Amino acid sequence: MSFSPELLLPAGTLDKMRAAYDFGADAVYAGQPRYSLRARNNEFKLEQLASGIAEAHARGKKFYVASNLLPHNTKVKTYLADMAPVIAMQPDALIMADPGLIMMVRETWPDIPVHLSVQANTVNYMGVKFWQKLGVSRIILSRELSLDEVEEIRQQCPDIELEVFVHGALCIAYSGRCLLSGYFNHRDPNQGTCTNACRWDYQVHEASEGSDSGDAQRIDLDFQQALDSANQQFAACGGAERHPLANKVYLIEERSRPGETMPIMEDEHGTYIMNSKDLRAVEHVERLVKMGIDSLKIEGRTKSLYYVARTAQVYRQAIDDAVAGRPFDLGLLAELEGLANRGYTDGFYERHHTHEYQNYMTGHSQAKRSQYVGDVLTVGADGRARVEVKNRFERGDRLEVIQPGGNHEIIVGDMLRDGHGPVDVAGGSGVYVEMDLGQVQPGALLAKILQ
Numbered sequence: 001m002s003f004s005p006e007l008l009l010p011a012g013t014l015d016k017m018r019a020a021y022d023f024g025a026d027a028v029y030a031g032q033p034r035y036s037l038r039a040r041n042n043e044f045k046l047e048q049l050a051s052g053i054a055e056a057h058a059r060g061k062k063f064y065v066a067s068n069l070l071p072h073n074t075k076v077k078t079y080l081a082d083m084a085p086v087i088a089m090q091p092d093a094l095i096m097a098d099p100g101l102i103m104m105v106r107e108t109w110p111d112i113p114v115h116l117s118v119q120a121n122t123v124n125y126m127g128v129k130f131w132q133k134l135g136v137s138r139i140i141l142s143r144e145l146s147l148d149e150v151e152e153i154r155q156q157c158p159d160i161e162l163e164v165f166v167h168g169a170l171c172i173a174y175s176g177r178c179l180l181s182g183y184f185n186h187r188d189p190n191q192g193t194c195t196n197a198c199r200w201d202y203q204v205h206e207a208s209e210g211s212d213s214g215d216a217q218r219i220d221l222d223f224q225q226a227l228d229s230a231n232q233q234f235a236a237c238g239g240a241e242r243h244p245l246a247n248k249v250y251l252i253e254e255r256s257r258p259g260e261t262m263p264i265m266e267d268e269h270g271t272y273i274m275n276s277k278d279l280r281a282v283e284h285v286e287r288l289v290k291m292g293i294d295s296l297k298i299e300g301r302t303k304s305l306y307y308v309a310r311t312a313q314v315y316r317q318a319i320d321d322a323v324a325g326r327p328f329d330l331g332l333l334a335e336l337e338g339l340a341n342r343g344y345t346d347g348f349y350e351r352h353h354t355h356e357y358q359n360y361m362t363g364h365s366q367a368k369r370s371q372y373v374g375d376v377l378t379v380g381a382d383g384r385a386r387v388e389v390k391n392r393f394e395r396g397d398r399l400e401v402i403q404p405g406g407n408h409e410i411i412v413g414d415m416l417r418d419g420h421g422p423v424d425v426a427g428g429s430g431v432y433v434e435m436d437l438g439q440v441q442p443g444a445l446l447a448k449i450l451q
Contacts (some may be wrong), residue, residue: 004323005289005296008163009312012301013043016308020063022404022443023309024316028056029095030301031066034082035075046085053089061259062092068099068117080108087112093138106135109358113137118165121174123149123155132160138294139163143279144174147287147349154291161294166281167311167336168299170347172198196394198276198381201255280344282315282332286322306372306390306445307339309402331348338447370400374426385440389431393448395424401437403444410438 009020011028030036030044030052044052046182049065056063065086071079079101085107094112096102097119105114115138116122116131123142131139138161141150145164150308150377154162180197181187187195253259279299281288288296296319298311314335321329336344374387393399397412416434417423437444 002323003289003292004319006163007312007315007319008064008295008297009296009308010168010301010303011044011052011063011308012303013126014048014052017063019054019305019309019443020312021056021059022313024404025061025312027064027092027295028052029066029297031068031095032082032086035069035071035079037064043424047181049086049091049347053091056092057090064093064095065091066095066114067101068095068097068116068119070119071101076100080104095140102134110135115161115163116140118142119330121177125153128153128157128162132157137161140165140297140302143170143172144348146351147284150288150293150349151291154293154309158292163295164288164293164298165279165299165347166285166288166296166315168279169196170276170279172276175361176222202252203255205251230236238420253328258423262334277343278341278346279347280333280336280341281346282318282336282348283328284346284349285315285318286328289319289322304372305375306402306447309445310335310339310447313404313407334369338372369450370447371450372445373399373448376401376440376442376444376446377432378442380434383436383443384434385437387426387433387435387437387446389426389433390429391448393426393446398449399437400447400449401440401444402447403441405441408438409449410436 006026007024008027008029009025011017011020011030017028017030032044032046032049053063067083067086069075075358083105092113093115094105095115095117096105097117102116104113104114114136116136116139120131120140121142121144122128122131122139123145128139139157140163141153143165145153148170150162150164172180178194178198181195285296296315298315299309300311317329318332323329371391373391373393374389376385377388378386380386393412395412395415398409399412400407402410413436415423415426417426418432423433437446
């Protein structure tokens, strides 16, 4: 197979951008806080964007600028003036969602490629054709599509670039359309300030008619009215013969907000504002490659350097194996278990999994668990590495040394801690130790193998 899709990684900082490229990414995406969906934890001001784009092009890589919020009037008025210096840096494309802003960019800078953001929720081939007529060069398809639907879009739209997500967080609504953060914190996800309220740690309490739903928030919950409203909605969708009546109201309490209870409804399908699992579709890379999908995207501009390096390395191998005709390496499932995650799902790609398939995948993904424990800062003339410790490890632990040239494992031996001499335990964040890691380069990452 000669076709190889682009591997696209997130870049929340310049260091993460460099790690993405070092570990196999073909392109990264980043964005100005004012016009992208990462206003928080985003290093990329104009100076950093200029450095990032220049470095990317010097390495023969691509750099896309996310400009994909859905703006209110005040941001529309400032948009062209604020984007002019960004366009002058010659990014490889703008990632955009708002039709008005896309029109403005196409009229003002017709030569800059525009990639349609997942925020636009493109779920069918006619939507792709519509945007193609407006001059958009790539469509980032909605996460809510199955593999069969993606393949049909590819067949119906053979002459435009298509991009799909293969790893990262999932929204609990159509991508970007959630209102929870805006409701709880007055921080609008579509303006780049999502607080991920769907991922908070909630405790659930049963409510009954007449129960007090939280003095701290002074919520007045009319239990019967809530039930009547839910049942009316179900009736509109086909009636009781298709949808049993909702009959539960629960109160949820977030861990960091004790005493502040909020009412939620439950129906036959479950409750709706609880945590989503994380997307992991590495096992579907081969099929996506065969379809001819142009870009495979990983989500996570606020994730760690370790997350960027590990996902880049794993998905790079999956792509290379698929292109070379090699079978999928089940060990890649285990490599991703070491990342912080809320459990994995392949999202909507496969609608119905058999129990045999689920057990098969789970068995392999749990075969090797690991934890990010350190960064290699420097390597001395004697070959000993200076390590910034991220999580605790000790003498006798088995560590994986992760670096672009290839990973290897070591058993922790002698360690010297700054200012303390020999130690048996590297205690955690803020500790620096010197140790022998074998053949290692500055910038390598360390993961403790847990089983």
